[in-house]
Structures are given as C-alpha cells and as structure tokens.
Amino acid sequence: MAIIEFPKDIRWGAATAAYQIEGAATKDGRGLSIWDTFSKTPGKVLNGDNGDIACDSYHRYEEDIELMKELGIDIYRFSVSWPRIFPTGTGEVNQSGLQYYHDFVDALLANGIEPMCTLYHWDLPQALQDKGGWENRETVDAFAEYSDLMFKEFDGKIKKWITINEPWCVSFLSNFIGIHAPGYQNLQLATTISHHLLLAHGKAVTKFRESGLTGEIGYAPNLEWNEPYSNKQEDIDACNRGMGWFIEWFFDPVFKGSYPQFMLDWFEKKGVTLSIQDGDMAFIHQPIDFVGINYYTGSVVRYKENHELFDNEKVDIGYEKTDFDWNIYPEGFYKALSKLKDQYGQIPIYITENGACYNDGVENGRVKDQRRIDYLKQHLTSLSRAIDSGVNIKGYLTWSLLDNFEWAEGYDKRFGIIHVDFNTLERTKKDSYYWYKQTIKNGWFDM
Numbered sequence: 422m423a424i425i426e427f428p429k430d431i432r433w434g435a436a437t438a439a440y441q442i443e444g445a446a447t448k449d450g451r452g453l454s455i456w457d458t459f460s461k462t463p464g465k466v467l468n469g470d471n472g473d474i475a476c477d478s479y480h481r482y483e484e485d486i487e488l489m490k491e492l493g494i495d496i497y498r499f500s501v502s503w504p505r506i507f508p509t510g511t512g513e514v515n516q517s518g519l520q521y522y523h524d525f526v527d528a529l530l531a532n533g534i535e536p537m538c539t540l541y542h543w544d545l546p547q548a549l550q551d552k553g554g555w556e557n558r559e560t561v562d563a564f565a566e567y568s569d570l571m572f573k574e575f576d577g578k579i580k581k582w583i584t585i586n587e588p589w590c591v592s593f594l595s596n597f598i599g600i601h602a603p604g605y606q607n608l609q610l611a612t613t614i615s616h617h618l619l620l621a622h623g624k625a626v627t628k629f630r631e632s633g634l635t636g637e638i639g640y641a642p643n644l645e646w647n648e649p650y651s652n653k654q655e656d657i658d659a660c661n662r663g664m665g666w667f668i669e670w671f672f673d674p675v676f677k678g679s680y681p682q683f684m685l686d687w688f689e690k691k692g693v694t695l696s697i698q699d700g701d702m703a704f705i706h707q708p709i710d711f712v713g714i715n716y717y718t719g720s721v722v723r724y725k726e727n728h729e730l731f732d733n734e735k736v737d738i739g740y741e742k743t744d745f746d747w748n749i750y751p752e753g754f755y756k757a758l759s760k761l762k763d764q765y766g767q768i769p770i771y772i773t774e775n776g777a778c779y780n781d782g783v784e785n786g787r788v789k790d791q792r793r794i795d796y797l798k799q800h801l802t803s804l805s806r807a808i809d810s811g812v813n814i815k816g817y818l819t820w821s822l823l824d825n826f827e828w829a830e831g832y833d834k835r836f837g838i839i840h841v842d843f844n845t846l847e848r849t850k851k852d853s854y855y856w857y858k859q860t861i862k863n864g865w866f867d868m
C-alpha cells in the first residue's frame with residue numbers, strides 16, 4: 422500500500438452546527454428558528470425528529486471538548502445559533518446566549534483548540550422568517566448587525582469566521598427543491614435568496630473590515646463534482662450547467678464580481694430574473710481571507726431534454742454509495758479542488774466539511790465503521806493529490822465530530838466519528854475516531 426503524507430502545518434479539525442448538536446432549544450432565552458418550526462411541521466423531518474435535545478451539547482460541551490482534545494484536533498468548526506443571540510433576529514440581545522458561547526469558546530481555547538465560527542448554519546430566527554426571511558433585504562441588514570456584534574464580542578477569542586454555510590442549500594435546496602426549511606418550491610424566490618445570501622456575506626465582511634479586528638473571514642459553499650457521461654457537447658454542457666449551480670453561481674460573484682453569464686442566460690430562459698441593486702456586487706466581490714469547501718460526493722451527468730432544471734440527469738454507473746445513497750467519488754474531490762485553483766487562483770482553502778453517512782451501531786462497546794475509514798482514506802488521498810498539485814489547502818475538518826440531527830433525515834443518518842445514543846446521549850468513539858486520531862498524530866496514513 423502507499424503512504425499518504427500531509428504538510429506538517431496543515432490544520433486538522435472537525436465540524437458541527439448549532440441546531441444539529443446543541444439541543445436546549447428554549448433554554449436561557451433562545452428564540453425560535455425556522456428549523457424549530459420546520460421540524461415540528463408534520464411530514465417534514467423523518468420520524469418527526471427535531472432539535473429540542475439533539476446531542477445536548479449545550480450542556481455537555483465540556484465532555485465533547487475532552488473528546489476533541491483526545492482526538493488531537495487543533496481547530497474546531499461550530500456554528501452560533503443566531504436566535505440564541507438575538508431571539509427575534511434583531512434588537513434586544515440575549516446576554517445568556519452570549520455567555521454560553523463565551524464559556525464554550527473559553528473552554529476550547531483552554532484546551533488548545535482554535536474556534537472556527539460559522540455565523541449562519543441554517544437556523545434563521547423565525548421572527549425574521551415571519552417578515553419574509555432571506556427574500557427580504559432587511560434580513561441581510563439584520564445578519565450584518567448580528568455578525569458585527571459577534572465580531573466585537575469575541576474579539577481576541579475567535580479569529581476564523583465563516584459568514585454563510587452553503588448558500589446553495591439555504592437558497593435552492595430550501596426554497597426551490599424545498600426539502601429543507603422553510604420548504605418553498607419557487608425558483609425565482611430561491612434565486613433572489615441566493616443573491617441576498619451573497620450580499621449578506623459581503624455586508625458581514627464589510628463590518629469585519631471596518632471593525633479593524635484581527636482575524637480571517639470567509640464563507641463555506643458546498644460543491645459536487647459532475648462528470649459528463651460522454652464527450653458529446655450536449656453532455657458536457659449539461660454537466661457544466663449542473664456544476665455551475667454549485668460552483669460558478671456562488672464563486673464568480675465573490676471572486677470575479679459578477680454572476681456567470683451562462684447561468685444567468687439559463688435562468689432567464691426559465692423566467693427568472695435577478696434584481697441587483699447598485700453597490701451589491703461591490704459588497705459581494707470584496708476580498709476574503711479563505712474559502713471553506715464542503716465536499717461529499719459527485720455524479721456522472723448527461724443531457725436529457727426538458728428534464729428538471731438544467732435539462733440533465735444523473736446516471737448511476739455503479740459507484741459505491743454511503744448509507745445516505747450518495748456516490749463515493751473521491752476523484753471528484755481532487756478534480757473540484759483543481760478546478761477551483763484553475764478558475765479562482767490561490768485562495769486559501771479549508772476543507773470545512775467532508776465525511777460520510779454510515780449507520781453502524783455500538784456492539785460490545787465498539788463501533789466498527791470501517792467503511793467510514795475507507796471513505797476518509799480515499800478522500801484524504803485526493804486531498805493529498807490536490808496539495809501536491811499546488812492547491813492552497815490550509816486545513817481539513819471532517820464532518821462530523823458527533824452523530825447529530827441530520828436535517829430532514831433527523832437522527833436516522835449518522836455522520837459522526839463519535840456515536841451518540843440519542844436515548845441516553847452516551848458518546849462512543851468509533852473505529853474511525855481512532856483512525857483519524859492516529860492520522861493526525863502521524864501526519865500520514867497507510868492507504
């Protein structure tokens with residue numbers, strides 16, 4: 422087998438998100454989020470699961486940090502629950518919410534773990550949704566206000582900020598495909614929201630720069646790799662439209678200052694228009710310090726006339742799949758990272774999410790998740806290839822530290838390297854935890 426080695430200065434971490442792990446949904450003044458509402462709407466979440474308790478990390482974070490410390494990570498990505506800070510989205514600040522995150526961040530720092538903070542990981546205050554949510558430009562300004570408060574409140578403690586997690590999911594998955602909160606199915610709405618999310622990102626970056634605070638700021642788009650089924654131009658074009666939805670649509674405005682014309686043209690054919698106000702693109706296009714990349718899977722895609730949004734279809738050519746039925750496609754990771762370097766240059770990249778759903782259970786105190794170890798090996802090998810090809814990778818944070826609330830799938834889909842019994846909340850380190858621990862310690866692994 423081959424030894425896969427990493428640079429000595431690469432950061433090794435793990436990632437989670439507030440609504441997925443915290444629980445304590447009504448504790449200490451937290452306001453409702455759209456996921457509290459959505460998860461309690463019959464039929465929206467598998468088994469009627471919700472985040473009321475989740476992993477109860479709100480109360481158990483000291484145990485979680487002990488597990489992080491033993492793992493040997495030096496960076497941990499978490500998200501802040503906006504409605505814990507501003508219960509109605511703006512206006513009065515909930516001091517108990519701020520204090521919780523101070524206690525948590527202080528505990529991370531005391532254990533030599535750097536906090537990487539995501540400001541928005543999908544849990545919009547319900548009060549803002551009641552006023553139109555991300556379709557309303559007032560929500561953009563509310564996000565800028567919330568971000569500005571967090572930057573100043575945690576100055577000196579948090580030095581890596583992520584504005585928006587996966588604007589594609591927040592806009593298109595949640596307002597066109599409709600399986601995530603708030604669950605609309607309207608392409609114009611979703612496209613308008615995608616612009617407002619990038620504008621919110623830009624306005625938060627402006628607040629950060631104006632504050633003069635030290636630290637780095639970026640955003641965390643998700644991307645999938647699409648491979649054309651054949652070298653026929655119609656398949657290549659269909660493939661590029663599919664990938665343009667994840668990559669060019671969310672990268673070009675930030676790194677080039679304009680939306681990709683081929684996507685604008687396609688959306689116009691679908692009767693969708695984008696209303697961009699003077700100054701919007703200047704906010705969006707301003708320099709950022711890093712980009713967080715969330716990669717999980719890829720597909721083979723071919724042209725299919727009048728099929729779905731982009732006249733294309735995914736073709737199952739027999740890739741192994743995870744327990745979420747996602748293709749295991751590590752070559753796509755390498756190809757996607759190479760494409761980003763070719764198209765957008767040497768922007769520093771943190772892999773802010775990569776991992777797999779495998780639902781292995783606890784047997785005699787052990788979780789034998791060899792398939793997750795194999796997935797991580799394959800994708801870290803692709804990451805090593807990208808690094809050797811000159812892609813500016815700064816760190817790798819696996820999704821996820823803990824099994825947690827997997828959105829519309831509830832607790833049915835497990836991504837953690839630590840198993841959580843959602844009846845007892847007992848944590849059990851999986852085989853993949855021990856493998857990742859050894860890989861971090863060595864800085865290499867044997868493929």
Ligand SMILES: OC[C@@H]1[C@@H](O)[C@H](O)[C@@H](O)c2nc(CNc3ccccc3)cn21
Pocket residue numbers: 438441586587590594643715717774820827828836
């Ligand atoms: O689904 C696993 C994770 C999820 O738990 C994270 O909160 C979220 O940031 C996340 N994004 C992706 C990739 N995008 C995606 C695509 C379709 C459905 C759900 C997520 C996977 N994941």
